[in-house]
Amino acid sequence: MNVxxxxxxxxxxxxxxxxxxxxxxxxxAHRDGAIDLIVSQRDDPDACxxxxxxxxxxxxxxxxxxxxxxLVEKLKEDHRDLPGITTRQLPIGSDSPYLGRMLGxxxxxxxxxxxxVAVMRAGQLHPSPGPDFVLDSADLLVVVGTPxxxxxxxRILADG
Numbered sequence: 001m002n003v004x005x006x007x008x009x010x011x012x013x014x015x016x017x018x019x020x021x022x023x024x025x026x027x028x029a030h031r032d033g034a035i036d037l038i039v040s041q042r043d044d045p046d047a048c049x050x051x052x053x054x055x056x057x058x059x060x061x062x063x064x065x066x067x068x069x070x071l072v073e074k075l076k077e078d079h080r081d082l083p084g085i086t087t088r089q090l091p092i093g094s095d096s097p098y099l100g101r102m103l104g105x106x107x108x109x110x111x112x113x114x115x116x117v118a119v120m121r122a123g124q125l126h127p128s129p130g131p132d133f134v135l136d137s138a139d140l141l142v143v144v145g146t147p148x149x150x151x152x153x154x155r156i157l158a159d160g
Contacts (some may be wrong), residue, residue, distance in 0.1 A: 016040070023049070027059075035059045056122075061138050063123025088150045089120075090157055092139040097160035104131025112152040114145030 006014040008028065016026025016038065024040040028051075037052040037059075054062065092099060098106055109115055119126040119133065120140040126133065143153050 014038070016045075018045075037062070057138065060122035063120075066123075084146055085144065086147060086150065087117075087142065087144050088154075090141045090143050090150075090154050092135045092137060092141065092157060094137045096135070096137075096157055098135050098157060099137055101135060102131060103129055103133040103135060106156055108143075108153055108156065111156060112145060112149040114143050114149035114153045116141050116143050118142040 003015055003017045003026075004024075006016075008014055010031075012028060012030040012032075014026060014028050016024045018024050022042050024038075024045045026038055028036040028038055030036070033056070035054045035056070037050075037054055038048050039050040041047040041049045103116065103119075116129060117127070118141075119129050119135075120142065121136060121138070141157070143150055145153065
């Protein structure tokens with residue numbers, strides 16, 4: 001899929017791509033750091049049907065929402081021949097006892113036999129995070145294990 005990058009003099013940069021419906025979806029990254037999610041009109045790719053201003057945190061959450069499911073589906077596909085193994089996204093909520101703490105402090109693997117294989121943060125994938133990886137709010141942990149292990153992992157991240 002091709003992403004078109006268009007300089008917008010005095011404003012910033014527009015990055016967008018055409019979806020199956022013929023509309024274009026993308027972002028405008030303003031020179032001042034502001035970010036807008038944009039959707040074009042079907043008959044005029046330069047005319048916006050919708051423009052949604054996003055804070056940096058909102059853009060990061062949206063990127064996680066869009067990126068993590070693709071990774072989870074790929075891992076599920078890779079594990080489909082391994083009965084009893086599944087993949088799940090587990091969020092670090094703002095009230096998690098592990099917010100701002102190192103991943104190793106969860107003792108996740110020891111306590112649940114589930115493995116954290118990646119962290120999605122602000123649209124960036126952090127594969128195979130080490131025990132010194134510091135957890136942040138809105139992180140999505142991609143965890144592989146048994147259904148029971150994943151349930152236990154979710155409880156640990158929520159309650160300690």
